Amino acid sequence: MVRLEQVSRIYQNGQSVVKALDGVSLSVSGGEFLSIAGPSGSGKTTMLNLIGCLDTFDEGELYINGRPIGGMTNKERTAFRRNNLGFIFQSYNLIPVLTAFENVSFPLQLLKMDEQRVKETTLRILAEVGLAGLEHRRPAELSGGQQQRVAIARALVKEPKIVLADEPTANLDSKTGEEILALMQTMNEQRGTTFIFSTHDAMVMEHARRLVMLHDGTVVSDERRGS
Amino acid sequence: MFLLRLAAKNLCRYTRRTIITAVAIAVGIAMYLAVDSMLLGAAAESERNLRWYETASLRIHTATWWQERLFFPLGGAIEEPEAILALLHDEGYHAVKRTRFGAELLLGYEEFGEDGYIPVLITAIDTNDDTVYRYGTALEEGRFFQPGEMDGIVLGSWLAEDIGATIGSSLTVSTRGKGGFFEAFDVQVVGLVNCPNPNVNRTLVMMDLAAADQYLGMEGAVTNIDILVPERQDIEAVQRALASKIGAIDPSVVLLTWKDLAQDYLAIASSKQGGSALILFLIFIIAAVGISNTMLMAMYERGTEIAMMRAMGMEENRLQASFLVEAGLIGALGSVIGIALGVLANLYLVEVGIDLSFMLRDLDMGFRIPSVMHGAWSLSSFVIAAIGGTALSMLSAIIPVRRALKSPITTALVRL
Numbered sequence: 001m002v003r004l005e006q007v008s009r010i011y012q013n014g015q016s017v018v019k020a021l022d023g024v025s026l027s028v029s030g031g032e033f034l035s036i037a038g039p040s041g042s043g044k045t046t047m048l049n050l051i052g053c054l055d056t057f058d059e060g061e062l063y064i065n066g067r068p069i070g071g072m073t074n075k076e077r078t079a080f081r082r083n084n085l086g087f088i089f090q091s092y093n094l095i096p097v098l099t100a101f102e103n104v105s106f107p108l109q110l111l112k113m114d115e116q117r118v119k120e121t122t123l124r125i126l127a128e129v130g131l132a133g134l135e136h137r138r139p140a141e142l143s144g145g146q147q148q149r150v151a152i153a154r155a156l157v158k159e160p161k162i163v164l165a166d167e168p169t170a171n172l173d174s175k176t177g178e179e180i181l182a183l184m185q186t187m188n189e190q191r192g193t194t195f196i197f198s199t200h201d202a203m204v205m206e207h208a209r210r211l212v213m214l215h216d217g218t219v220v221s222d223e224r225r226g227s
Numbered sequence: 228m229f230l231l232r233l234a235a236k237n238l239c240r241y242t243r244r245t246i247i248t249a250v251a252i253a254v255g256i257a258m259y260l261a262v263d264s265m266l267l268g269a270a271a272e273s274e275r276n277l278r279w280y281e282t283a284s285l286r287i288h289t290a291t292w293w294q295e296r297l298f299f300p301l302g303g304a305i306e307e308p309e310a311i312l313a314l315l316h317d318e319g320y321h322a323v324k325r326t327r328f329g330a331e332l333l334l335g336y337e338e339f340g341e342d343g344y345i346p347v348l349i350t351a352i353d354t355n356d357d358t359v360y361r362y363g364t365a366l367e368e369g370r371f372f373q374p375g376e377m378d379g380i381v382l383g384s385w386l387a388e389d390i391g392a393t394i395g396s397s398l399t400v401s402t403r404g405k406g407g408f409f410e411a412f413d414v415q416v417v418g419l420v421n422c423p424n425p426n427v428n429r430t431l432v433m434m435d436l437a438a439a440d441q442y443l444g445m446e447g448a449v450t451n452i453d454i455l456v457p458e459r460q461d462i463e464a465v466q467r468a469l470a471s472k473i474g475a476i477d478p479s480v481v482l483l484t485w486k487d488l489a490q491d492y493l494a495i496a497s498s499k500q501g502g503s504a505l506i507l508f509l510i511f512i513i514a515a516v517g518i519s520n521t522m523l524m525a526m527y528e529r530g531t532e533i534a535m536m537r538a539m540g541m542e543e544n545r546l547q548a549s550f551l552v553e554a555g556l557i558g559a560l561g562s563v564i565g566i567a568l569g570v571l572a573n574l575y576l577v578e579v580g581i582d583l584s585f586m587l588r589d590l591d592m593g594f595r596i597p598s599v600m601h602g603a604w605s606l607s608s609f610v611i612a613a614i615g616g617t618a619l620s621m622l623s624a625i626i627p628v629r630r631a632l633k634s635p636i637t638t639a640l641v642r643l
Contacts, residue, residue: 054640079542107540
């Protein structure tokens with residue numbers, strides 16, 4: 001599903017050169033619930049950005065669903081993200097002027113789906129994440145946990161094969177964080193969606209069925225566990 | 228539809244900023260409409276007053292006179308005006324004979340307290356003049372001279388005031404006759420004219436045509452024949468229709484429209500229209516800076532949101548379109564308010580007008596308007612303002628939006 005082959009990402013700032021990722025190879029299969037962990041500056045976010053086709057790499061190759069990403073134009077990457085990837089952001093990044101319903105339906109609007117299908121699909125996913133009845137509330141009228149549920153619903157509404165999440169529980173208290181992780185796990189199991197998320201929270205790492213540890217841009221361990 | 232809804236909701240997000248920007252655009256548009264209305268009103272009134280008090284609709288001169296018009300050459304007069312007048316009468320047009328000649332008005336010490344003279348252009352008119360011009364209702368004081376009255380003159384009221392002349396004042400006219408001989412004759416002011424054309428009030432000296440014919444030795448010749456074309460008729464079309472017929476009677480003459488005769492006024496009016504365009508440009512620049520600044524702030528504040536939408540696969544052109552729609556809605560809102568204000572301002576300008584009597588008396592602005600300057604309605608100006616306000620708002624947003632879209636998604640998101 002996702003394959004990184006000797007991928008390097010180099011940042012140059014004046015004279016200083018930083019290798020955020022240094023020849024990383026990794027293979028992720030469909031339906032995995034994978035956590036990328038490591039200290040600050042280890043390359044977690046860079047790796048997620050690359051898999052999310054939000055950034056370009058300098059060396060190696062990245063394949064998603066068998067498609068090489070390296071040669072894609074900016075426009076092709078945009079279309080690829082729209083059709084194949086879901087994103088969950090640490091700060092939720094919901095559009096404040098839109099209701100929960102409108103925020104969740106946003107990716108479907110981008111796919112130019114007809115209004116009736118948009119409505120049905122959106123209401124169904126909102127019910128699945130436990131937000132039935134809150135469709136018309138704006139983000140400011142929802143709690144942090146509810147906002148992250150909206151974000152999860154938004155990531156899943158178009159039924160992508162892969163959902164990427166950067167520190168999805170970092171802004172939540174531990175109880176709500178547990179609930180969000182449980183929800184992500186349920187979605188992973190019920191829908192078979194691959195979840196790749198970064199964290200440095202030990203509690204979050206415990207939930208992962210596969211834990212990839214990064215340090216200074218290289219993979220230092222890759223551990224598979226039973227759930 | 229979704230983009231429009233999103234744009235409309237974003238407008239409500241920063242209500243105060245949206246209103247301030249829209250009001251700035253509205254004030255600009257209202258100002259443009261008011262200035263445009265006044266210039267249009269002044270132009271329309273000037274053109275009417277030119278035709279009613281100075282040039283008539285069409286005028287016949289000999290080609291020689293027209294070529295040397297700066298010297299008012301009596302030698303280039305129309306020798307057989309009656310035949311042309313008869314033709315014009317048969318064609319159904321009112322026409323009058325006139326003779327215009329340069330002269331000096333000599334002011335005597337006893338009458339005016341000092342000796343002196345002023346150069347003037349004297350217009351000698353015949354008794355039918357009111358069929359083409361409208362001086363009949365413009366007499367402020369005194370009377371018009373009688374046909375054949377040798378020493379009666381009528382002055383523009385401001386000219387009389389400037390030289391200190393009143394009804395009954397005696398002056399001497401010094402000029403040269405048709406053959407170039409010097410001629411001087413005494414006249415008495417019998418009437419004062421105050422009409423809506425300030426240029427006439429400032430310069431008019433009129434006398435009887437028969438008297439002028441005798442003093443100048445014209446022997447029936449006149450310098451021009453002035454023709455009234457009814458309002459509904461196309462003056463240029465009438466000119467084309469009459470030119471060949473008149474030419475058949477007297478090949479030496481040319482038929483000129485009021486536009487040919489008032490080129491100085493048209494040049495001023497044209498430069499004022501250029502000024503109007505400049506005002507429009509400046510107003511729109513101010514509006515553009517306002518809207519550009521608003522959109523720039525919106526981009527800055529919503530940088531993460533924009534990056535999120537791009538991350539989710541929103542195409543850059545759709546994202547750009549949503550912000551342009553947002554800017555366009557601010558412009559449309561500003562245009563609606565601006566047009567409402569413009570309508571109110573125009574109502575006042577058309578119905579009441581602005582009293583410029585304090586400055587028109589001493590300042591020649593070129594316009595032939597009375598002391599109160601009225602506006603005029605122009606549908607096209609309202610359409611231009613509405614479309615311009617909206618389109619310009621959208622155009623002004625392009626640069627900030629493009630700038631925001633150039634920034635890498637990862638930088639704007641900071642973290643995924």
